[in-house]
Amino acid sequence: MTEQTAAPTDAVAPAPSTLPEATLPPVPQDPPRIPAEGPAPAAPRPPRRALRAALRWTAAVLVLGGLGTGTAAGITTMDRTDVPGLATRDDGRWDYPALSLPALPAGAPRPFTDFNTAEVHHADLRRLLLPAPAGATVDKELDGGWVDIARYVAEYGKDDRAALTEQLENSAPRHIAARGWTMPDGTSSRVYLLQFNSVAYSTEFQDNLFDNGSLPLPLAGMDEPDFDEGWSATAGAEFTAAHAYTEPEPHGAEQVRHSYVLAGDTLALVVHTRKGEAGTEAVPFHQTVVLQDQLLG
Template sequence: MTEQTASPAATDVPAATPLPPVPQDPPVLPAQDPTPAAPRPPRRVLRAVLRWTAAVLVLGGIGTGTAAGITAMDRTDVPGLATRDDGRWDYPALSLPALPAGAPRPFTDFNAAEVHHADLRRLLLPAPAGATVDKDLDGGWVDIARYAAEYGKGDRAAVTEQLENSALRHIAARGWTMPDGTSSRVYLLQFNSVAYSTEFQDNLFDNGSLPLPLAGMAEPDFDEGWSATDGAEFTAVHAYTEPEPHGAEQVRHAYVLAGDTLALVVHTRKGEAGAEAVPFHQTLILQNQLLG
């Protein structure tokens, strides 16, 4: 009988020996502060603090922006601070004309005669909005006779003679009438130097305190509503009004001495109310600024 050999499949295979476990590093624990930690505030308190902090930051930003905005605005542009309409006229934005190359400003150390080198016509105050411009006084040159006509008939010859014998260079003028009937006229008389303009102004004050009255008015009186602090630096302003009871037309006028130039500003208005002080002072201030 033939002996058979056992199949490899039937051979007994010893069981696999289990591998030893891989050693694990011990977990790293956070360092402990020897000082015990303070207990955390409740979440409701944290949320409240965060809300108030955010509110303060927002309001602070708004307040800063508002302050900066108000600083850059005129009083009449700020809601709640607007000035009520007080009768001022709506003048266009003013700007000084360019000077010839190398020419100094009138009130500098290099301009002893205080000469305005800019075109005198460009230094005239423009007419405000709503005005009807006088065709004879449209911002150009006028002669001595036209200027002298502002005075009473008995004084025109003397005024004419003084101007003809002085170092007058030329006269620029502009006039207009407002819807309420106020008539405005501005004359700029330019001389060779401040000495000649001062001399002519002094001659207009025949009694040393009040000037020659203008046509249509009685003896002028000082304008008590005008403050000397309203004038521009280096200029001198003398303002007058026709006291009550005035005639059918009240006259307000003023002289502005600014270096080589003397300005005459006139406001007249018929009726019992007469010429209002506010627009007269406004016109005077703006014309003064252009010359200063």
């Protein structure tokens, strides 16, 4: 905004004339005209005090501009959580402990190396289960140990359990490990790891779960699953394939979310359920799937 400068009040008044009053010319009513051919008058010099004030303001603007530029450059080079007041707010993720891969037996390769064509996980399968997050109440039946086929197929509807049992018995899984817990908000979580003799067996069993369709068999307590639109298929680790599904609205007494993670010889099933109209939250579900995927990858 342009400021209007008042006329200086400290200008020196002209000295009184010493000529007789009669010889003074009459005071003109209008300012005299400047002849067109005459030279342009020089601009009056500003008072020194006004000049010094202008210089001080110019210097202040330059300093503040430099500080602002430096601050902006500093913020762009900092992590968001390092800037006071810009830390990411709690988005609903659970507080899982730090994860680490278990040690492999001496000489055993990783599942996705060139020397492991069957893509076998040689680590203890129970050590590859995702641990429960902080604040969870651990399921005593699913405490991270081994479970049998009957416990696994209990996650599906009664009409599908017999066929699934037969398929698993024919595929002869080596191990099934499981862990479950319940969060303070009532969300129940269960993770199953099914380990087969090779990636061919795990892939075949996963294909059977889809029953020649694009959507898998529904789990117990849900009508039909639907694709989880908030899930990105690229969120998993390399060499793995993770797909997520949810129970669409309106759901029943509880909402069910589940995901399959195919990682070499092992197939993971991640299940989240929660009673009430609010249903399950997408953020902790996706977080659980991603972390379990990384442990298998």
